Amino acid sequence: MSVILHGPGYSTYARTARLALEEKGVAYELNEVDILSGQGQAPEHLARQPWGKVPAFEHDGFILFETFAITRYIDEAFPGPALQPADARVRARMTQICGIIDSYAYGAMVGKVFWQAVVVPMQGGTADAAVLEAGLESTRRSLAVIESLVQGDLLCGGQVTLADLHLLPVLDYLVMVEAGQAALGGSPKLAAWHARMAARPSVMKTQPKLG
Ligand SMILES: N[C@@H](CCC(=O)N[C@@H](CS)C(=O)NCC(=O)O)C(=O)O
Structure with a gap:
């Protein structure tokens, strides 16, 4: 195979x-x-x-x-633990969170905040403060909405689902920016979830290397 x-x-x-x-x-x-x-x-x-x-x-x-x-x-x-909830409504929440990430959160958190604060300087440029601020404002909105959808220790209850796996890499980049870390602090359930996810072997094994 x-x-x-x-x-x-x-x-x-x-x-x-x-x-x-x-x-x-x-x-x-x-x-x-x-x-x-x-x-x-x-x-x-x-x-x-x-x-x-x-x-x-x-x-x-x-x-x-x-x-x-x-x-x-x-x-x-593939065999192995199911990453999608069996219950239709919980699965719908999972799909909804993945949709929010694709449509709103990724663009703000990675495309604007992380890009301006980390990638642009890494490439020798200067961050655009207006883009960064717009990204942070949109980030806070995405965080608040996802926070309101959290249903347990993990995003969709007690089992790890695709929602967790779609959000984790995005938040890992967001918190590399001080203002991004502060924004996450305003969503206590997500901040606790992020800390919990850091201990998973899959998360440790796929740490990105930048620069
Ligand atoms: N809709 C695509 C989005 C993938 C995406 O935006 N990937 C980024 C990297 S994380 C990329 O390829 N960026 C390069 C570019 O936009 O040209 C998917 O779900 O796979």
Whole structure:
């Protein structure tokens, strides 16, 4: 059996897919497509992901992109603990949280806050204060909404679900920024959840390396 995840270790979406593979105990190869140096736009990667984004996933020749499709496939195609709740309403909350992350939280927390405060300076530039502030405002709204949906020790009750795996990499980057860490402090359930998640072997094993 061959499982390949195409995407760099520093990508939050690629990390979500890796977390799903780790939680299911699936052995896989990581093909580090370095999007920051333009490898996402190389023809061989565009053949896997037409927008040049990461991750893309391959299982015995079956190619898939879009992280939520990938993580659901991983959960359903491989043995191991279920990562989607059996109850329809709890599963709907899980899907809702993943949708909020895709539509609002990732863009604010990673695309604006982390990008301006960490990536831009790392690349020798100066953060745009207005973009950073807009990102923080939107971040606080996403955190408050997700906080209101938390249903237990983990986001959707007592079992780890795809919602946990989609949110963790994004918050890990958010808290690298002082103002992001302060924003998380305003959502006590999420802050406690984040601290709890840090001890999971899958989370420790997929720590991103930056710079
Ligand atoms: N809708 C995509 C989003 C993936 C995404 O935005 N990945 C980021 C890295 S975490 C990326 O590839 N960025 C490079 C770019 O936007 O060109 C998915 O769910 O997989």
